[in-house]
Amino acid sequence: MVQTIIEAEGLSKRYGETQALAGIDLSVPAGTILGVLGPNGAGKSTAVRILTTLARPTGGWARVAGHDVVTEAGEVRRRIGVTAQDATLDEALSGRQNLRMIAELSGLRRADGASRATELLDRFELAHAADRPVRGYSGGMRRRLDLAASLVANPPVLFLDEPTTGLDPTSRARMWEVIRELVERGTTLLLTTQYLEEADALADRIVVIDHGRIIANGAPSELKAAVGGTRLEVTLTGPHDGAVGALAPLVAGLVDVSSDGRQLRAAVPAGSGVATAVIRALDAVGAVVDDVAVHPPSLDDVFFALTGADSPAAGRQAAGAGPVAPPRLPSQASGTGPAATPDAVPAAHSDHLHGAL
Amino acid sequence: MSQLAPPLGAPVSPADSFGGPARVAPGSRALRDVIVLTRRNLVHVAREPLQLSDVLIQPVLFTLLFVYVIGGGVSVAGGSYKEFAVAGLLTLNLTTAAIGTAVGITTDLKTGAIDRFRALPIWRAAVLVGRSLSDLLAAALCMTMVVLTGLAIGWRPHASVLEFVAALAIPLLFAYALSWATACLGLVSDGPESAQGIGLVILFPVAFVSNAMVPTAGMPAFVRAIAEWNPVSAVTAATRDLLGNPNPSALSDAWPMQHPVAAALLWSVAILAVAAPLAVRLYRRRTTD
Ligand SMILES: Nc1ncnc2c1ncn2[C@@H]1O[C@H](COP(=O)(O)OP(=O)(O)O)[C@@H](O)[C@H]1O
Ligand SMILES: [Mg+2]
Numbered sequence: 001m002v003q004t005i006i007e008a009e010g011l012s013k014r015y016g017e018t019q020a021l022a023g024i025d026l027s028v029p030a031g032t033i034l035g036v037l038g039p040n041g042a043g044k045s046t047a048v049r050i051l052t053t054l055a056r057p058t059g060g061w062a063r064v065a066g067h068d069v070v071t072e073a074g075e076v077r078r079r080i081g082v083t084a085q086d087a088t089l090d091e092a093l094s095g096r097q098n099l100r101m102i103a104e105l106s107g108l109r110r111a112d113g114a115s116r117a118t119e120l121l122d123r124f125e126l127a128h129a130a131d132r133p134v135r136g137y138s139g140g141m142r143r144r145l146d147l148a149a150s151l152v153a154n155p156p157v158l159f160l161d162e163p164t165t166g167l168d169p170t171s172r173a174r175m176w177e178v179i180r181e182l183v184e185r186g187t188t189l190l191l192t193t194q195y196l197e198e199a200d201a202l203a204d205r206i207v208v209i210d211h212g213r214i215i216a217n218g219a220p221s222e223l224k225a226a227v228g229g230t231r232l233e234v235t236l237t238g239p240h241d242g243a244v245g246a247l248a249p250l251v252a253g254l255v256d257v258s259s260d261g262r263q264l265r266a267a268v269p270a271g272s273g274v275a276t277a278v279i280r281a282l283d284a285v286g287a288v289v290d291d292v293a294v295h296p297p298s299l300d301d302v303f304f305a306l307t308g309a310d311s312p313a314a315g316r317q318a319a320g321a322g323p324v325a326p327p328r329l330p331s332q333a334s335g336t337g338p339a340a341t342p343d344a345v346p347a348a349h350s351d352h353l354h355g356a357l
Numbered sequence: 358m359s360q361l362a363p364p365l366g367a368p369v370s371p372a373d374s375f376g377g378p379a380r381v382a383p384g385s386r387a388l389r390d391v392i393v394l395t396r397r398n399l400v401h402v403a404r405e406p407l408q409l410s411d412v413l414i415q416p417v418l419f420t421l422l423f424v425y426v427i428g429g430g431v432s433v434a435g436g437s438y439k440e441f442a443v444a445g446l447l448t449l450n451l452t453t454a455a456i457g458t459a460v461g462i463t464t465d466l467k468t469g470a471i472d473r474f475r476a477l478p479i480w481r482a483a484v485l486v487g488r489s490l491s492d493l494l495a496a497a498l499c500m501t502m503v504v505l506t507g508l509a510i511g512w513r514p515h516a517s518v519l520e521f522v523a524a525l526a527i528p529l530l531f532a533y534a535l536s537w538a539t540a541c542l543g544l545v546s547d548g549p550e551s552a553q554g555i556g557l558v559i560l561f562p563v564a565f566v567s568n569a570m571v572p573t574a575g576m577p578a579f580v581r582a583i584a585e586w587n588p589v590s591a592v593t594a595a596t597r598d599l600l601g602n603p604n605p606s607a608l609s610d611a612w613p614m615q616h617p618v619a620a621a622l623l624w625s626v627a628i629l630a631v632a633a634p635l636a637v638r639l640y641r642r643r644t645t646d
Contacts, residue, residue, distance in 0.1 A: 015646075052476050055646045077478040088473035092404040093397065104393045105477045107386070133404060149473075 035203030140171030394487030515601030
């Protein structure tokens with residue numbers, strides 16, 4: 001029988017006027033990764049704080065490793081590791097001192113804590129900086145140390161709140177490797193992220209949350225299928241009547257045209273030569289192309305697909321979004337110019353998507 | 358619900374192994390949490406010795422300032438100002454340095470360190486107790502600086518070893534109690550800066566409207582009454598008595614000045630009895646959201 005390690009029902013949290021969580025249900029089987037995907041302010045950290053006993057829910061309940069997060073908080077704390085969104089490392093202590101301190105506070109004997117610290121520092125490639133104060137660590141090193149700290153006591157359940165936000169691509173890739181390794185060892189993991197790509201790369205299941213609600217829930221493949229796989233964005237020198245028709249055979253689904261008629265967006269089947277084919281087809285109808293971009297779907301694309309509206313992240317994403325923040329999509333087609341063609345309607349609506357997931 | 362066994366091949370939390378008979382007794386776990394957190398605070402101090410200016414430099418500065426600049430104009434019955442001043446400087450420096458506890462706690466709240474501790478299976482009050490103990494060590498250092506500076510400029514205790522130890526233990530106990538009081542302040546303030554600001558506005562008058570630096574005899578009646586019932590005065594008078602240094606307050610009729618040792622102990626215990634449970638409650642409230 002597969003055990004459910006993290007479960008929640010109707011979990012909600014209100015801060016004054018703000019409904020940070022508006023009733024979410026979760027069910028995470030042992031040894032799997034749940035990706036919680038959502039823009040800034042969606043309620044991800046609130047959910048993590050409740051599940052890790054740092055905040056009390058104002059409604060609903062949650063159990064982690066079989067223990068209620070409110071009434072059996074102590075039992076939950078013995079079984080979890082947490083890496084908060086903002087590093088909670090001790091800046092004045094060295095990496096080793098941080099790990100040893102957490103080891104001892106987690107109940108390891110002194111000698112065991114010391115050897116565990118050494119082991120983790122090696123594994124996270126921090127041995128060279130082990131005895132320097134954390135103050136001098138780079139962003140990537142801090143994140144790795146923070147993750148190491150949450151692994152000190154070898155917890156069966158791990159919570160990582162945006163573990164790669166703000167990291168450069170190399171540090172991200174290393175973080176992903178470590179996370180994958182963890183799950184191979186049987187750890188159950190809840191991971192929050194703003195990047196669809198990350199949830200896709202790591203998670204067994206994804207829940208998409210926005211404004212404290214789950215708006216989609218499924219396997220990454222289902223979510224991606226719903227969003228439409230690879231995204232194509234074409235910028236023309238000027239609007240062109242034949243452009244949509246020229247792209248139609250190459251894309252999956254509908255073409256979205258911006259109000260000025262210069263930006264065309266669509267989902268395309270993954271495969272090689274897409275950009276070449278697109279340029280040839282547009283050239284053949286006499287449309288002049290300024291720019292072609294083919295990229296994996298971003299959180300914005302997910303929101304666009306799920307709600308037919310731009311990601312709320314676009315407006316709310318402030319500092320700290322990191323170098324790999326999802327690209328901002330041009331605004332929705334209006335009824336002027338070539339965009340008025342029947343093709344140019346929103347790609348999908350949430351109703352039929354919920355069915356698909 | 359019964360406890361879930363981890364799936365095959367899953368890492369087993371060491372905490373789970375504590376669930377069995379090998380579990381460390383809760384009492385000794387709490388003690389260990391306190392030791393670990395106290396040590397952590399001491400590492401902080403070692404890494405940032407500037408934090409110690411309150412307890413290293415200020416005592417020396419105040420001692421020299423009062424004895425050589427201000428004390429010149431103060432006459433003390435039964436001895437020199439120098440002989441009179443050192444016990445007062447002990448209490449004065451310990452009182453103002455007590456603000457360190459508020460600053461330390463607000464800093465830990467601000468940096469998220471306390472969040473990290475809270476997600477660990479530790480004794481809740483360990484964060485506060487650890488802070489109070491590391492600050493007690495800082496207070497002992499502060500006291501040592503005053504005593505050494507005093508000795509260097511020619512002050513001498515006239516006491517037995519036992520009296521000398523008691524003379525130092527009384528202000529130290531008072532500092533420990535005050536430390537819990539400023540912890541309460543830290544737990545209700547926004548950040549280290551405001552805690553320090555508000556704390557000093559409260560502690561400076563408390564430290565100075567006392568017999569610590571000048572005899573109370575020359576004060577207006579109203580101020581004098583406050584000064585004689587100020588715990589700082591009781592602690593200072595007790596220290597002067599035990600050190601065999603001039604203690605003009607002995608001439609006052611106020612009960613605390615007639616029984617300074619008892620008054621100092623009562624004040625310290627009373628502050629501790631109110632502030633420590635209050636700090637734990639405030640901590641609980643501050644860290645519950
Ligand atoms: N301690 C708090 N006090 C008041 N509002 C909060 C607090 N924590 C979070 N919020 C609000 O709750 C909402 C969800 O925040 P959060 O869970 O941090 O989102 P995310 O982690 O997805 O970015 C936001 O509108 C945020 O401003
Ligand atoms: Mg967050």
